[in-house]
Amino acid sequence: EGLRVLELSPVGRARLGSVQTTDRILLPSTAARQPRVLVGQLEAHSMERESMERARSAPPIDLRPAGTDNRLTRSASVSGSQPLQHVVASSLSDRLYGRLFGDRTHYEPVIDEEGGPRPTSVSGSQPTAHFAAPSVGDRLYSDTRRLYGQQRRKSSAYSSAMARGVDAWLLEAYQEQLSRRPLPEPPGWFYGLFFLTSLGYMSSFTMVGVLISYFNAHYGPSFFVVLSAAFYMPGIGVSYIQKRLDTFLDERLGVRSSFVVRSTLCMGGLAIAMLAFPASFVGGGRGPPLMMMFLSGVLTWWSHGTASVVTLLFPPDANVALQTGFRAPELAALPLAIALHIGPASSLRDVSLFLWCSALLSAGGLVCWIYILGSAHGARRLENLERAKADKTPRSKARESTFEAAEEPADPVSKTIRTYLIALGVSLFCSVFQAPFYAYAKSAEGRDINEILYFARLYGDFLGRPLAKIYKPGWIVKEGGGGVLIYTLQRIVWMAFYFVYVFGPVYFIPRSDLAVVAVVAYFSFGSGYINTLTIELAGAEAGGPTQNAARKEEASHLLNLIFQCGMTAATLLSIVVAHFIPEA
Template sequence: GENSGVGGADSASVRPATGNRPEASTGAYQARPVEYTEEAMLEEKVRRTNWLWVLISCGYMVSWTSVGSLISYFKARQGAKFYVMLYFAFYLPGLPMSLFQERYDHVIDRKLGSAKTFLFRVSVGLIVTIIALLYIPFVPSMFPQHQVPYIMLVCMGVIGVVSWMCHGTACMLCSMFPPSSTAFLQTGFRTPELYTVVAVSALRLGSNATHAHVVAFYFLTACVVGVGLVSWVIIVRSKPALHYFALKDSSYSSRDALDESEKASLLDGGTSPTKQEGAVETRAYIAQAIYPCRLAIFLNIWSSIFNAAFFAYVKPAGKVDVEVVLYFTRLFSDFIGRPLARLPRPSFAQNKNQLVRLAIARLSLMVVFFAYIGFDWIPKNDMFIVLVVALFSVLSGYLAVLSYEYASASLDTKAGQSMAGALMNSTFHMAAFSAVVMGVAVSSSGIFKDPLD
């Protein structure tokens, strides 16, 4: 649920359509006609390479999923608070990075060309991730013990910066491809769980994991990132991508004119923006139209990230590392919740306003979770808390899909839908940012007792 996103508004005007001509943009720019045979060839190439999107998103998300799966290992050596700080280090850069990309990426793309800048951003990001993953397991032997946690947090912060940079760039490019590509990219967000389950089980990476096994785990994870890097280079240098980059770069002048029109429309009187028939969907109108979806995704993502940061505080009822079970329960349950959104909708999830009520109702499960770890008089049962987290996470994936879907359905134009996606993505990062900050504050306050104390 946390890892969904779409490209910015610029991408809407260059999305290709099936048929004998490209889809017309919603602004002043009209896409240049392309011969049917060329368009058909491009889409055939896209279909043949769509599976690479799975490897790309897996490549830039696997570092956090893998490191996060070592929750019991870190807890045994650094304490439960350290795991919360790892969460903080990874998610904190998301919001400033998304705002930075929104402000400056198009400027750089215009000067240097999108084909070069897109290739550079993700390639550098994944290379930095590989270096960090190969470096982390040797930190304990290279620095005094009291410095190790801080070095680890710096490494995770670097991984967070480049991961979110890769995420934003990949989503922008994928938004220019046919819709089928987006499905593959979104699937890739959850494939790291498959890798980590196999790797953690095979290497027995529990609280008593050996250093050799940890080194092997990080090395294998770096290899997965490397596969994502190769896949990215293939996609970016493919004929469809180069074609979409050319359309994107040629649209800047007309897009600037559209932006000025949108800015001028915000000066109209009244506090409730409306859209006349055939008029441009302004940012103010879009923000109002998708407000329930943004509120639902904020509550959903905020509670998911905040809740998961405290898995290390769960006291096991038996000998099982329950925090590891909870970690993977959350990931797989969230994954299961996504395809459930394709089934017939229940009566309480038929529209965007109902999503807000469902998101609020879901918070009751978070209250149960924190009561469980906060009050010693509550009987401890591993199966009970796993089921609570499972239901909580299934609803997370379900709400994430519906929130983005209903937001897109609230607008009529491709430009409006793209802007809605950008606003939803910013809301996601705001939720993640506030969740990790509050998580660190609560963890540092001592409200919840560290199980190791």
């Protein structure tokens, strides 16, 4: 009765999902001018069921961007018929109909009205459709119309649109726009899980570093320089391999499963490595401890690279929590070191108990991380990441034209965050280069100055990281990263002061334990502050106006790579410098 039946191809049927009652799309015939409505019959369990049911069940204000109206999607219930999902877009369907069937004699052009597509009541021999409109918003309406205009200029797009059904095309556009809506922020306690995660995987190096006086007594001061190198050196190789292997695992397992597998292997393996670490001290040789430290470095940096990607998908508080937890193991290390009397004369039993506590922290961090990935907040962000990565893969021209609505930054990510990469590399180089030479400091007052400096560095760095959340002066956070770079460069002066103090003549700088501890603490405080702020600002600028998840992931990989480059360069230089310093 005035309707033409368009049979779906197998491609279209697969695209729409399992449709039990009909494999047809109903179009108005050329002889009937009354209905200018394109209605696609889908059942509630079609492939877009989840997105559309969320749209129907959510309050209107939940789906409506500020200052917009209902424009594009209409839900229809036909009296006397089975429940259907109707997607109605009068102007789009009119244009598609005229283009596909070439009817220009009985086709009235649709004038673009401010009010958007109108609900249509089909009278006569056809049942009347009553439309209830969930909120969709101006942006979806305007973007879909613009995208359809792009489709009109590509003839191949029309056969593709017909094959898979116009309903699926509209629903796909709708789902794409929903994915760009800001996700709800997690509760405050949720960010504590990021803190505990990084505390877990960084506890290995922190706990081993506390043994600096033990290593000086058994292996000499140069051993700690080599031990630090064994931990930092794998980082750049891990970062390079991770970027490629992660993509392979994401494609094979899916993004969410891939993150779970990588995290379990790395953080779980780190806990096992710390349980076995004390056995490497038996015999007094340097090789076994260095091999265990190398393995710990591989697992730690792989864990950190994995966690950093997910963290940038969350609000900035997550990055602050992760970076703060990065230096938090000393909160547990200091009381444990005091309780077990860790020092030059510590027994192997006490050292073993101390390192086994690190294994417990690593296991606890893994539990927290799995909870993050399995939560609704983590799952939704990983879904967005998977969708954004899929949009970057080669597709048909029709599909490419469908999702070009988002106005992403034209510049590559590396160019967008170039200044931040330089600042992070310089900052990490200074911090890592200075740290191994704490073993060469001499106390003017008979104290164990090596451990004091080590803890001054850890606590200074730790306290500087949460400051990035509450103190962001305009001259530092200005767009482009110039302020961040200026702040980073001034820190070189304080690093130079430390080396002059330790290796310079006594008459040049008077010796004072309090002065050198204060310099190290301030230097490390600035390191924690600027590193956290740099990562946060770089991720935000890389994401662009829509905070694209794929660009944020790429930014995270670049930041992690430069992070490792700075540490590796500093480690290599520290080994060379230490070679020319005579043993005390």
